[in-house]
Amino acid sequence: MKFKESRPIYLQIADRICDEIRQGVYPEDGRIPSVREYAAIVEVNANTVVRTYDWLQSQEIIYTRRGLGYFVSPGAREKIFTLRKATFFATDLPEFFKQLRTLEIPISDIVRMYEEK
Amino acid sequence: MMMEVKNVSFGYRGKQTVFKDFSLSLEEGSVYGLLGKNGTGKSTLLYLMTGLLRPRQGEVLYKGVNVFLRRPETLSQMFIVPEEFTLPKVSLKQFVSLNRPFYPRFSDELLRSCLRDFDMNEDIHLGELSMGQKKKAYMCFALATNTQLLVMDEPSNGLDIPSKSQFRRVVASGMSEDKAVIISTHQVRDIDSLLDHVVIIDGSRTLLNRSVSDICSRLCFDEVSSGELTGDELFTQPSVHGQSVILPNRLGEEESTLNLELLFNATLAHPEKIAQVFND
Numbered sequence: 001m002k003f004k005e006s007r008p009i010y011l012q013i014a015d016r017i018c019d020e021i022r023q024g025v026y027p028e029d030g031r032i033p034s035v036r037e038y039a040a041i042v043e044v045n046a047n048t049v050v051r052t053y054d055w056l057q058s059q060e061i062i063y064t065r066r067g068l069g070y071f072v073s074p075g076a077r078e079k080i081f082t083l084r085k086a087t088f089f090a091t092d093l094p095e096f097f098k099q100l101r102t103l104e105i106p107i108s109d110i111v112r113m114y115e116e117k
Numbered sequence: 118m119m120m121e122v123k124n125v126s127f128g129y130r131g132k133q134t135v136f137k138d139f140s141l142s143l144e145e146g147s148v149y150g151l152l153g154k155n156g157t158g159k160s161t162l163l164y165l166m167t168g169l170l171r172p173r174q175g176e177v178l179y180k181g182v183n184v185f186l187r188r189p190e191t192l193s194q195m196f197i198v199p200e201e202f203t204l205p206k207v208s209l210k211q212f213v214s215l216n217r218p219f220y221p222r223f224s225d226e227l228l229r230s231c232l233r234d235f236d237m238n239e240d241i242h243l244g245e246l247s248m249g250q251k252k253k254a255y256m257c258f259a260l261a262t263n264t265q266l267l268v269m270d271e272p273s274n275g276l277d278i279p280s281k282s283q284f285r286r287v288v289a290s291g292m293s294e295d296k297a298v299i300i301s302t303h304q305v306r307d308i309d310s311l312l313d314h315v316v317i318i319d320g321s322r323t324l325l326n327r328s329v330s331d332i333c334s335r336l337c338f339d340e341v342s343s344g345e346l347t348g349d350e351l352f353t354q355p356s357v358h359g360q361s362v363i364l365p366n367r368l369g370e371e372e373s374t375l376n377l378e379l380l381f382n383a384t385l386a387h388p389e390k391i392a393q394v395f396n397d
Contacts, residue, residue, distance in 0.1 A: 007373070007374065008333070008371065008372045008373065008374055009310060009374050012374075036289070036290055036292070037290070039289040039290065039292075040286045040289045040290035041286075042310075043282060043285035043286050043289055043310060043311070044285075044289060044310040044311065045148055045289065045292075045310065045311050045312060045313045045329075046289060046292055047313045047330075048310070048313070051330075
């Protein structure tokens with residue numbers, strides 16, 4: 001796995017797992033790989049994956065079954081979709097607006113292009 | 118504390134001192150990256166830790182026992198893969214049956230899975246391997262000994278491109294809570310995602326000995342264009358994007374990803390400034 005600078009690796013791994021859940025690699029209520037298995041897949045320290053799983057758990061995307069491992073929460077796909085939309089509005093869109101202003105592009109141009117597509 | 122290097126002084130016969138009153142402690146459950154410039158004593162430190170060299174002054178303790186006593190119960194719990202080594206001209210199977218009795222926790226399963234991860238089979242002959250293959254075979258044995266302390270000096274040297282990624286996989290999956298792995302290297306990009314602890318040394322001093330999570334909570338690594346410099350940077354270095362910078366990480370800000378090369382350069386250039394950030 002190739003990591004980008006700046007964004008923490010544990011969140012990049014969380015994104016990767018979310019993608020896999022969205023794509024149905026891990027179905028809802030299906031088991032996901034153990035921390036060590038996933039650390040080997042992405043070639044990182046196991047503690048990094050522990051943080052990823054903690055984060056995913058706090059977002060209620062995965063849950064643990066004692067002694068059995070980690071499972072995809074029911075409704076996880078919908079949850080990921082909602083989370084991603086929120087991130088888009090909170091970070092991607094402001095960045096996009098900033099670019100529009102710097103390049104002096106009126107929003108009406110963008111609206112027209114969006115409707116033509 | 119698993120390993121304690123206490124006030125150690127050391128120098129090779131007739132040569133300058135390598136370590137002077139040097140101390141360092143390591144705990145289990147971590148993958149340590151040991152970094153330092155050429156000739157600052159990384160390999161020497163690894164040999165001192167594994168009882169291969171005797172300190173002139175001070176002592177090295179493994180679980181409270183002086184390693185230079187070379188007690189079987191100490192040595193059976195540690196394994197070192199030096200940068201260069203020669204292997205006997207025997208088959209891997211013979212090598213394993215001769216050497217495994219020294220390591221009570223030896224695991225056939227680990228050996229098999231490591232060999233598999235490195236695309237090697239169990240029927241190899243150690244006398245007929247290339248340098249890179251020899252290194253991989255020896256690392257497989259090292260991991261299979263399942264010792265609590267595993268020390269590797271420049272492990273990615275001589276490995277081809279796919280093997281470097283296989284190496285990361287092997288170490289990531291062989292790690293457990295009761296183990297410590299120490300990797301010394303100059304090839305920071307080969308291993309940075311594997312580490313959870315960074316140690317930077319220069320002869321007499323430990324310049325930095327911090328967990329990656331500690332480092333990332335105190336420091337922020339970023340790429341900015343040259344016009345965006347604010348003056349708050351602790352360290353800057355030209356890069357393709359403009360400047361690679363280290364900033365103090367203000368509370369509540371999202372963490373960045375550790376840039377080991379940048380941290381290493383910053384620590385060597387301004388050891389006091391970097392140390393200060395962690396003392397506040």
